[in-house]
Amino acid sequence: MDQKEKTDIRSLNLKELTVFMEQLGEKAFRAKQIYQWLHVKQAASFDEMTNISKALIEKLKENSHLVSIKQEAVQISKIDGTRKYLFLLDDGNVIESVFMRYKHGNSVCISSQVGCRMGCRFCASTLDGLVRGLTPSEMLDQIYQIGRDTGERVSNVVVMGTGEPMDNFDNLLKFIELLTDENGLNISQRNVTVSTCGIVPRMRELADKKLQITLALSLHASTQEKRLELMPVANKYEIHEVIDACKYYFEQTGRRVTFEYSLVGGVNDTDEDVRNLCRLIKGINCHVNLIPVNPIKERDYVQPDVRVTTEFKNKLEKNGINATIRREMGRDIDGACGQLRKRYMGS
Ligand SMILES: C[S@@+](CC[C@H](N)C(=O)[O-])C[C@H]1O[C@@H](n2cnc3c(N)ncnc32)[C@H](O)[C@@H]1O
Numbered sequence: 001m002d003q004k005e006k007t008d009i010r011s012l013n014l015k016e017l018t019v020f021m022e023q024l025g026e027k028a029f030r031a032k033q034i035y036q037w038l039h040v041k042q043a044a045s046f047d048e049m050t051n052i053s054k055a056l057i058e059k060l061k062e063n064s065h066l067v068s069i070k071q072e073a074v075q076i077s078k079i080d081g082t083r084k085y086l087f088l089l090d091d092g093n094v095i096e097s098v099f100m101r102y103k104h105g106n107s108v109c110i111s112s113q114v115g116c117r118m119g120c121r122f123c124a125s126t127l128d129g130l131v132r133g134l135t136p137s138e139m140l141d142q143i144y145q146i147g148r149d150t151g152e153r154v155s156n157v158v159v160m161g162t163g164e165p166m167d168n169f170d171n172l173l174k175f176i177e178l179l180t181d182e183n184g185l186n187i188s189q190r191n192v193t194v195s196t197c198g199i200v201p202r203m204r205e206l207a208d209k210k211l212q213i214t215l216a217l218s219l220h221a222s223t224q225e226k227r228l229e230l231m232p233v234a235n236k237y238e239i240h241e242v243i244d245a246c247k248y249y250f251e252q253t254g255r256r257v258t259f260e261y262s263l264v265g266g267v268n269d270t271d272e273d274v275r276n277l278c279r280l281i282k283g284i285n286c287h288v289n290l291i292p293v294n295p296i297k298e299r300d301y302v303q304p305d306v307r308v309t310t311e312f313k314n315k316l317e318k319n320g321i322n323a324t325i326r327r328e329m330g331r332d333i334d335g336a337c338g339q340l341r342k343r344y345m346g347s
């Protein structure tokens with residue numbers, strides 16, 4: 001059987017794995033054992049499953065495929081221990097993930113797609129378009145591999161690497177289910193953040209699931225006109241529609257929404273921008289994350305002065321809006337998101 005036709009065993013939930021085992025003529029309790037190997041012990045191959053008979057391992061190899069991504073490179077920051085990983089997928093594609101240490105625990109930022117088709121002007125991940133969405137197992141294995149490599153527990157997961165998670169929606173939902181499953185890694189839903197450029201129907205659908213995960217909206221502008229300059233997705237979903245979807249998310253889940261705002265010098269960092277932003281999001285239970293734009297060589301966007309960034313934050317706070325300036329992690333190894341992969345691919 002071709003690899004592609006085989007069941008992606010690490011993407012199955014326990015119920016599906018039980019059905020799969022029954023189809024192979026095995027007892028249901030075997031499913032629990034194998035699920036443990038896949039998601040608690042995080043086995044990289046079937047041969048690691050020492051309490052499973054050789055015959056069953058052969059049957060599993062014949063009928064299923066165990067996704068295990070390969071660490072191709074890692075850059076480690078001398079400043080704060082941030083690690084940037086490059087992983088090789090079975091089909092030869094490469095993706096990036098980042099491990100960060102915070103006071104409240106270790107956090108992993110994962111990719112959800114190979115490339116992205118959303119075309120945001122400042123983002124390196126989209127320069128070569130979308131190749132494909134990642135499977136639930138490929139999303140999970142970024143966390144498993146990093147846990148193995150560092151030997152440390154991962155307590156927070158942010159879906160903020162390459163790709164638009166809402167453009168890979170079913171796989172995203174399955175990934176969250178597996179990640180937060182009490183029989184698996186059991187990460188609390190509250191410690192999971194999904195960031196989107198604003199695909200309104202999917203944001204609303206996610207809200208209806210009433211999960212306890214945090215939704216982060218990449219807002220980056222305070223008016224429809226300015227957002228259009230930076231983010232082509234604004235052609236499809238108007239800024240007020242996107243804000244309404246955020247309000248809906250809060251209503252359905254009770255979870256405070258995060259607005260990400262990449263500050264670009266001379267583009268969205270003026271007094272008028274901050275005034276418009278206050279007007280746009282006033283009254284919403286939210287938090288604003290200000291991120292000085294990370295320049296990429298393909299565009300001439302620059303970071304504002306530190307003074308301008310601080311002023312921007314202070315003005316938001318004066319208007320009663322919670323705001324932080326995102327601390328740059330791994331400054332010495334940093335390239336903007338997606339740049340390590342681009343360099344690896346030789347462009
Ligand atoms: C790479 S995206 C992935 C998640 C999702 N596609 C989104 O846009 O929210 C994660 C965040 O990184 C931001 N980002 C992308 N390129 C950036 C850059 N050069 N400087 C600062 N932030 C950037 C995005 O705007 C977004 O808020």
Ligand code: SF4
Nearest residue numbers: 116118120123126163
């Ligand atoms: S910012 Fe997010 S949605 Fe926009 S191009 Fe980059 S990855 Fe895609």
